[in-house]
Amino acid sequence: MNIVALVLVGLVAALHAYFLVLEMFLWTAPRTRAAFGTTAEFAEASKALAANQGLYNGFLAAGLVYGMIADDPVGFAVRVFFLVCVIVAGLYGAATASRRILLVQALPGALALAAVLIAH
Numbered sequence: 001m002n003i004v005a006l007v008l009v010g011l012v013a014a015l016h017a018y019f020l021v022l023e024m025f026l027w028t029a030p031r032t033r034a035a036f037g038t039t040a041e042f043a044e045a046s047k048a049l050a051a052n053q054g055l056y057n058g059f060l061a062a063g064l065v066y067g068m069i070a071d072d073p074v075g076f077a078v079r080v081f082f083l084v085c086v087i088v089a090g091l092y093g094a095a096t097a098s099r100r101i102l103l104v105q106a107l108p109g110a111l112a113l114a115a116v117l118i119a120h
Helices: 003-025 030-036 040-045 047-069 074-096 100-119
Strands: none
Touching: 003 030, 003 047, 003 074, 003 100, 030 040, 040 047, 047 074, 074 100
């Protein structure tokens, strides 16, 4: 895998690790609430749901990291699979929650996927 693809996949993995931290551990914090546009009451009421979502983001990050370190052809297949998962989740999030998710999640995933496919 070339360096550009490696860096982009690593950035997407880091984003999802960051989402894990926000959603699992910092969901009710003022800065997180401001970033997601939620009230203190909503954040408290949805804390368990957000933690579940954060866990899924952690699985995406772990899969991407595994794809980066696994030998090809397995590593390539894992990278493609998890990047497609990131893109689909981003598209669904943009359609159901906020269009901003297109820029934050789907676009980085698509750029990383393009780089992975070109490098292969």
